[in-house]
Structures are given as C-alpha cells and as structure tokens.
Amino acid sequence: MVIIITGTPGTGKTTLAKKIAKEKCYTHIDVNKIIDREKLSEGYDKLRKSKIIDTKKLNKSLIKLIKENKNIVIDSHLSHYLPKKYVDSCIVTKCSLKTLEKRLKKRKYSKSKIRENLDAEIFDTCKVEAEENGHKIKVVWTDKKN
Numbered sequence: 001m002v003i004i005i006t007g008t009p010g011t012g013k014t015t016l017a018k019k020i021a022k023e024k025c026y027t028h029i030d031v032n033k034i035i036d037r038e039k040l041s042e043g044y045d046k047l048r049k050s051k052i053i054d055t056k057k058l059n060k061s062l063i064k065l066i067k068e069n070k071n072i073v074i075d076s077h078l079s080h081y082l083p084k085k086y087v088d089s090c091i092v093t094k095c096s097l098k099t100l101e102k103r104l105k106k107r108k109y110s111k112s113k114i115r116e117n118l119d120a121e122i123f124d125t126c127k128v129e130a131e132e133n134g135h136k137i138k139v140v141w142t143d144k145k146n
C-alpha cells in the first residue's frame with residue numbers, strides 16, 4: 001500500500017503521516033530528509049526562500065523506496081508528482097487560512113513566504129495538481145486534532 005500525503009506547507013502532512021505510520025506500521029518517508037540525504041536540491045531560490053527541486057530526480061528516488069517497502073507513507077508537498085500507477089491513495093491536508101497563518105508565524109516564516117503559502121492554500125494548488133495528475137484524492141482537515 002502506497003499512501004502519499006500532499007498539501008501546502010504547514011497544513012499538517014508530517015503530523016498525519018506519523019500518525020498513520022504508527023497506527024498501521026507503515027514506513028514513513030519524510031521527503032525533506034530524502035532531499036537532504038540524497039542531495040536532490042539544485043540550489044536555492046533566494047526570492048522565494050525555498051530549495052529548487054528537480055521533481056524527476058525526486059520521483060526516481062521515491063520510486064526506488066516504493067519498490068523496497070511494501071507499505072509506505074510518503075510525506076511531501078511534491079509527492080503528488082509521482083505517477084499515479086505507483087500510488088494507491090493520495091491524501092491532501094488542508095486547514096483554514098487563519099490556522100495556517102498562525103502555524104507559519106510560529107515557525108517564524110517571512111511575510112512573503114507566509115503570503116505565498118496562504119495563496120497556495122487559497123488556490124488549492126496541491127489538490128488541483130494532484131487531481132490533474134490523476135490521483136484519487138481524500139481531503140483531511142487538520143484545524144483540530146484528528
């Protein structure tokens with residue numbers, strides 16, 4: 001079983017992924033860690049304050065992990081770029097804009113980065129892209145503990 005969890009940064013992917021992995025004894029893959037470990041970052045976008053990732057290279061690494069692990073939860077706002085044939089279920093985490101702003105402020109994100117992420121949540125970027133990629137989607141709201 002391959003579950004991917006996508007969603008705007010701060011909407012609760014890692015929290016949910018850890019919970020599912022613990023409950024079902026699945027392997028939790030925090031893609032941020034893979035990016036660092038396998039040096040998949042191709043530089044830094046200073047303006048956007050984010051790493052530049054080649055999703056083709058990332059997919060290659062993730063597909064390898066999928067082949068090595070029977071049951072896996074992949075946690076990343078880039079996970080929905082995986083081709084549909086490798087994925088059984090795609091969860092999109094969402095929360096209210098108020099909650100998201102509060103969480104990102106707590107992380108001390110810059111004003112522009114908070115704005116960018118709020119916009120991504122308003123436009124439902126991850127969900128729209130995941131649907132465009134053919135994934136079957138389940139939305140999980142994370143405003144309150146669930």
Ligand SMILES: Nc1ncnc2c1ncn2[C@@H]1O[C@H](COP(=O)(O)OP(=O)(O)OP(=O)(O)O)[C@@H](O)[C@H]1O
Pocket residue numbers: 007008009010011012013014015016077093103141142143144145146
């Ligand atoms: N269901 C929930 N109920 C209450 N708080 C939550 C819930 N899910 C997440 N949070 C809180 O929101 C914050 C962000 O959560 P988390 O780190 O899981 O987000 P993320 O989507 O993995 O972010 P990133 O994309 O940056 O890795 C954390 O402080 C966490 O405690």
Ligand SMILES: [Mg+2]
Pocket residue numbers: 013014015075
């Ligand atoms: Mg996370």
